[in-house]
Amino acid sequence: MNDFLRRLLFLPEQASSVAREIDTLHYFVIGITMVGATGVFIAALWWSIRYRARSFEASSTTPQVQAGLAVEGGLLAFLVVLFIVFWVVGFSQYLRMRIPPRDAMVVYVTGKQWMWKFAYPEGKQTINTLVVPANRNVQLVMTSRDVIHSFYVPAFRVKQDVLPGRYYTTWFRATRPGTYRIYCAEYCGLSHSAMWGDVVALEADDYERWLEGEPLENFVQLPPGPPMARVATGLGPDLPAYPRGIAEASQPRSMADWGREVAALKGCLACHTLDGQPHIGPTWRNLWYRETPLADGRVIIADEAYLTRSMMDPMLELVQGYAPVMPTYQGLLEPAEVGAILELIRSISEPLPTPARAPEPLVRPPLPPGSLDRVDPARALEFIRETSERVTP
Amino acid sequence: MKNYLNCETTIWSWLSTKDHKRIGVMFLVSVTLFLLVGGVFALILRLEHLTPGPTLVSPNMYNQLFTLHGVVMVWLFLIPAIPAGFGNFFLPIMLGAKDVAFPRLNLASLYIFWIGAILTIYGVLDRAADTGWTFYPPYSSQTYTKATPVLLGVFVLGWSTIITGVNFITTIHTLRAKGMRFMDMPLFAWALYGVSIIQILGTPVLGIILLMVVMDHSFDWGLFDPARGGDPLIYQHLFWFYSHPAVYIMILPPMGVVSEIVTSMAHKNPLSYKAIAYSTFGIAFVGFLTWGHHMFTSGMSELNAGIFGILSMGVAVFSAIKVFTWTGTLYRGSVWIRTPLVYIFAFLFLFIFGGMTGVAVAATSLDVHWHDTYFVVAHFHFIMVGASLTAFLAALHYWWPKITGKMYFEGWGVAGAILVFLGFVGTFFPQFLLGNAGMPRRYYHYSEQFQALNVLSTAGSWVLALGLLLVLVTLIWSLVAGEKAPANPWNSRSYEWMTPSPPPKENFPETPRFVRGPYDYHLPLEPP
Ligand SMILES: [Cu+2]
Ligand SMILES: [Cu+2]
Numbered sequence: 001m002n003d004f005l006r007r008l009l010f011l012p013e014q015a016s017s018v019a020r021e022i023d024t025l026h027y028f029v030i031g032i033t034m035v036g037a038t039g040v041f042i043a044a045l046w047w048s049i050r051y052r053a054r055s056f057e058a059s060s061t062t063p064q065v066q067a068g069l070a071v072e073g074g075l076l077a078f079l080v081v082l083f084i085v086f087w088v089v090g091f092s093q094y095l096r097m098r099i100p101p102r103d104a105m106v107v108y109v110t111g112k113q114w115m116w117k118f119a120y121p122e123g124k125q126t127i128n129t130l131v132v133p134a135n136r137n138v139q140l141v142m143t144s145r146d147v148i149h150s151f152y153v154p155a156f157r158v159k160q161d162v163l164p165g166r167y168y169t170t171w172f173r174a175t176r177p178g179t180y181r182i183y184c185a186e187y188c189g190l191s192h193s194a195m196w197g198d199v200v201a202l203e204a205d206d207y208e209r210w211l212e213g214e215p216l217e218n219f220v221q222l223p224p225g226p227p228m229a230r231v232a233t234g235l236g237p238d239l240p241a242y243p244r245g246i247a248e249a250s251q252p253r254s255m256a257d258w259g260r261e262v263a264a265l266k267g268c269l270a271c272h273t274l275d276g277q278p279h280i281g282p283t284w285r286n287l288w289y290r291e292t293p294l295a296d297g298r299v300i301i302a303d304e305a306y307l308t309r310s311m312m313d314p315m316l317e318l319v320q321g322y323a324p325v326m327p328t329y330q331g332l333l334e335p336a337e338v339g340a341i342l343e344l345i346r347s348i349s350e351p352l353p354t355p356a357r358a359p360e361p362l363v364r365p366p367l368p369p370g371s372l373d374r375v376d377p378a379r380a381l382e383f384i385r386e387t388s389e390r391v392t393p
Numbered sequence: 394m395k396n397y398l399n400c401e402t403t404i405w406s407w408l409s410t411k412d413h414k415r416i417g418v419m420f421l422v423s424v425t426l427f428l429l430v431g432g433v434f435a436l437i438l439r440l441e442h443l444t445p446g447p448t449l450v451s452p453n454m455y456n457q458l459f460t461l462h463g464v465v466m467v468w469l470f471l472i473p474a475i476p477a478g479f480g481n482f483f484l485p486i487m488l489g490a491k492d493v494a495f496p497r498l499n500l501a502s503l504y505i506f507w508i509g510a511i512l513t514i515y516g517v518l519d520r521a522a523d524t525g526w527t528f529y530p531p532y533s534s535q536t537y538t539k540a541t542p543v544l545l546g547v548f549v550l551g552w553s554t555i556i557t558g559v560n561f562i563t564t565i566h567t568l569r570a571k572g573m574r575f576m577d578m579p580l581f582a583w584a585l586y587g588v589s590i591i592q593i594l595g596t597p598v599l600g601i602i603l604l605m606v607v608m609d610h611s612f613d614w615g616l617f618d619p620a621r622g623g624d625p626l627i628y629q630h631l632f633w634f635y636s637h638p639a640v641y642i643m644i645l646p647p648m649g650v651v652s653e654i655v656t657s658m659a660h661k662n663p664l665s666y667k668a669i670a671y672s673t674f675g676i677a678f679v680g681f682l683t684w685g686h687h688m689f690t691s692g693m694s695e696l697n698a699g700i701f702g703i704l705s706m707g708v709a710v711f712s713a714i715k716v717f718t719w720t721g722t723l724y725r726g727s728v729w730i731r732t733p734l735v736y737i738f739a740f741l742f743l744f745i746f747g748g749m750t751g752v753a754v755a756a757t758s759l760d761v762h763w764h765d766t767y768f769v770v771a772h773f774h775f776i777m778v779g780a781s782l783t784a785f786l787a788a789l790h791y792w793w794p795k796i797t798g799k800m801y802f803e804g805w806g807v808a809g810a811i812l813v814f815l816g817f818v819g820t821f822f823p824q825f826l827l828g829n830a831g832m833p834r835r836y837y838h839y840s841e842q843f844q845a846l847n848v849l850s851t852a853g854s855w856v857l858a859l860g861l862l863l864v865l866v867t868l869i870w871s872l873v874a875g876e877k878a879p880a881n882p883w884n885s886r887s888y889e890w891m892t893p894s895p896p897p898k899e900n901f902p903e904t905p906r907f908v909r910g911p912y913d914y915h916l917p918l919e920p921p
Contacts, residue, residue, distance in 0.1 A: 009826065009829050010826040010827070010829045010830040010846070011829050011830065012830060012831050018758075022758055022759065022761075022762065025756065025758065025759060026753075026759055026762075026829075029749075029752070029753040029756060029759065030750075030753065032749070033745075033746060033749035033750060033752075033753065034746075036745055036749055037741075037742050037743075037745040037746040037749065038742070040716060040720055040741055040742070040745055041738065041741055041742040041745075043720050044719075044720050044723055044737075044738055044741050045738060047720070047723035047724050047726075047728070048659075048723050048728045048730055048734065048738075049728075049730075051659070051723065051724065051725055051726050051727065051728050052727075052728050052729075052730060053660070053727040053728060053729050054727075056884060058727050059660040059727035059729065059884050060660070060884060060914075060918065061914055061915060061916070061917065061918075062659075062660050062661045062662075062725065062726055062727050062914045062915065063725055063915055064661075064662050064914070064915035065661065065662070065664060065721075065724060065725050066662075066664070066665060067664045067665040067668065067717075067718065067721060072665065072668060072714070072717065072718075075713075075717055076710065076713070076714065079709075079710055079713050080710060083706040083709065083710065083752060084703075084706075086706070086752060086753075086755075086756040087699075087702055087703050087706060087755070087756055087757075089756070089758075090702065090755075090756025090757050090758045090759060091698075091699045091702060091703075091756070091757050091758070093757075093758035094689075094695070094698060094699075094702075094757035094758040094761065095695055097758060097761060098695050099695070146531070146535075147531050147532040147535065148529060148531070148532065148625060150690065150764075150765060150833075152765075152831070152833060154762070154830070154831025155831075157761060157762040158761065159690045159761050159762065159764055159765070160690055160692075161690050161691045161692055163619070163625050163626060163691075163692060164531060164619045164620075164625070166619070166626070166692060168692050181831075181840070183831070183833050184833070185764070185765040185766065185833040185834075186529075186765055187456075187524075187525050187529070187532070187834075187835040188532060189456075189523070189532060189536070190452055190453060190456065190523075191452070192456075192835060192836070192837075193452070193833075193835070193836035193837045193838040193839065194838055270453060271537070280520075280537065323520075325537040326537070327535070327537065
């Protein structure tokens with residue numbers, strides 16, 4: 001019965017300790033809704049047909065019918081009792097969903113445009129992949145770095161908004177090992193719909209082994225990451241997917257490639273294009289060392305210094321013909337990432353007539369912060385101390 | 394014969410009119426225009442969802458479109474549609490007055506509406522806002538799109554709403570026909586009274602916070618920036634303090650329409666006049682105490698959530714009283730099943746379904762799963778489109794003869810009603826299931842598993858669009874080819890049917906004597 005109704009209503013699997021009872025209330029409430037709406041509809045239709053006007057004159061006077069207090073009162077009392085039952089059941093479930101059990105293990109969650117970061121007390125950090133042991137209570141301590149996001153796992157029936165500057169907690173217990181989708185449910189800008197990841201629930205031993213450094217691939221086959229770059233830019237599937245934060249050695253690759261990834265990741269490509277088309281901002285094609293007319297009439301050579309200033313203080317030297325809308329990236333781009341973007345711009349500009357520069361350098365870019373083989377224990381500890389201080393009442 | 398339409402015919406006579414009927418008509422034309430605009434946005438949004446990935450528009454444009462769809466539909470259609478359109482036209486007639494209390498202010502409200510509308514439309518054309526109609530900071534203070542014109546547009550529109558509210562309350566208090574007590578008023582007047590109270594009390598709060606967002610967005614004041622001590626959660630509280638009651642701004646006038654149509658078509662007294670009149674105030678009052686149900690997952694305290702949950706169900710009780718009373722009114726009546734009543738059938742089903750899913754989300758634990766998913770989208774579209782739009786169309790057909798002096802085509806009318814109903818259910822029923830399945834709202838890109846239901850919903854939107862188009866075309870055609878309307882085509886006892894169609898400029902050829910109540914169907918028409 002449960003399974004039949006669940007499928008009928010398109011509900012996802014019930015993978016947390018609370019899912020089943022919530023769904024039961026759901027069936028009950030929706031069933032009554034359906035019956036109530038149809039019942040009144042049919043009553044209205046039936047009386048309309050039963051008492052349809054036989055003639056124009058017949059409709060001139062009709063008997064006066066007043067609702068007896070008993071009838072109206074009875075219906076109302078029934079409704080009130082029904083609603084109170086809904087509420088009592090619903091609210092007691094809600095309390096249980098919201099107040100984490102004392103024995104829960106803790107994972108720290110940060111939402112930012114447009115990814116989920118997880119940090120474990122043991123020092124591990126992941127991006128977009130939350131690894132937890134099955135059958136264990138897990139409490140999430142959550143915040144946001146920029147705008148409002150909402151952490152949502154349909155299979156767990158769990159959702160919690162995160163606001164910048166505030167900390168929230170929620171909890172769940174995954175009842176069986178598996179992979180469950182995380183969505184961002186609060187609109188947060190351009191790539192809101194690509195801000196997703198997965199909860200991976202492992203058997204308890206596997207979880208311990210993962211904590212000790214065994215790669216996640218040994219236990220589960222992860223689905224591909226969100227098509228972040230494609231969504232953000234509409235440029236096609238050639239851009240790398242969002243980092244999964246799964247332990248893998250950083251592959252040596254060209255810095256320009258990495259710059260492309262950073263540009264997608266940081267949202268630059270929402271306003272800038274790589275193909276020569278002006279968009280909200282100027283295109284990056286053929287920008288390298290070219291003369292750029294500024295709004296104040298000056299013409300400036302777009303060298304590294306200027307380009308870097310454009311990222312950190314965009315209002316300082318506005319490009320002619322564009323609105324002053326570019327946000328500052330001061331503090332949001334790691335120095336190495338700025339370098340990667342510069343290399344990207346250079347790689348899509350026609351070579352300069354001046355003496356050729358050295359061939360494109362091959363670098364080994366650091367994995368994004370949070371990747372597993374680059375955990376900085378000091379930073380993790382600091383994060384935890386900071387968060388736990390603010391959380392404990 | 395001279396009537397309000399042909400007594401003066403210059404364009405200037407319309408633009409400078411103080412006649413509440415002409416102002417009402419101009420409002421009706423305006424909101425219909427914006428219904429079309431918002432509808433086109435909606436169709437594009439649905440088209441985009443035919444496939445999980447990019448289909449038609451860019452993600453940025455998608456975000457702008459759903460914002461504008463919301464803004465246009467809420468503030469340029471739903472809120473003004475029935476009060477400023479039909480309310481303006483019929484309230485004075487129903488009270489036996491010559492005009493509203495402040496005719497000049499009334500005209501001003503139309504111009505203010507248009508200033509707000511133009512500001513908003515300008516915002517649409519020039520790098521439109523992508524914040525969602527809720528304008529939540531801190532995103533709205535940071536977005537690189539131009540949120541300011543739209544925010545200011547809505548701010549200005551608020552003034553129009555407030556003026557209409559003040560005007561209606563004053564009119565009801567001071568201009569009732571001699572001898573008409575409050576409890577003798579037509580029920581539509583009660584509905585307008587209730588809605589005016591909400592408009593006056595709620596709208597200023599919206600205006601204030603929208604201005605604060607403008608300050609944040611344009612001048613970087615940081616009022617809602619946590620880094621500078623601002624609190625985005627306060628915004629949500631204040632926003633919903635207005636925007637939840639705004640739901641009742643959108644639904645109380647339709648309820649008034651339903652009361653009128655049901656009694657007229659059944660030719661019967663309402664099952665309980667008092668129940669309908671008083672429950673209006675129950676809704677208006679308790680409606681102000683339920684805003685927190687939009688925030689169960691935003692980080693309110695558990696206690697708050699519980700209180701807001703039970704209060705929200707309270708509103709449903711008042712709405713249920715109305716539903717029972719309308720349905721019971723048909724019992725032992727003498728019912729004409731005509732287009733307006735067909736819309737009312739649709740209204741009853743959609744309103745109950747929409748309302749009961751509202752009760753469902755108020756049961757706090759269920760909301761955690763449903764919040765910000767398509768379930769909620771479906772829920773409020775059932776109320777706003779399912780109920781409000783259906784009632785608007787019902788009212789349009791019901792009063793068409795009175796307003797235009799022409800009868801609409803009955804067969805086409807019923808066909809339109811059925812198409813609209815089917816299209817509506819086709820569009821929004823799948824969205825309940827999408828929400829159950831866990832598809833969040835405002836998603837440009839969605840997982841493949843959601844595609845089938847999305848395609849269904851998109852197909853439904855075409856049927857709905859077809860239905861609305863049919864309604865529009867046949868109504869306009871009836872202006873040319875429709876039969877001339879008699880004064881009282883429905884054999885109704887409501888006062889607006891006692892004057893010729895269309896009414897003369899002064900509403901009644903001579904000062905009306907209301908010897909019978911508007912619902913006294915059990916008495917002979919003329920006293921002996
Ligand atoms: Cu989001
Ligand atoms: Cu609400």
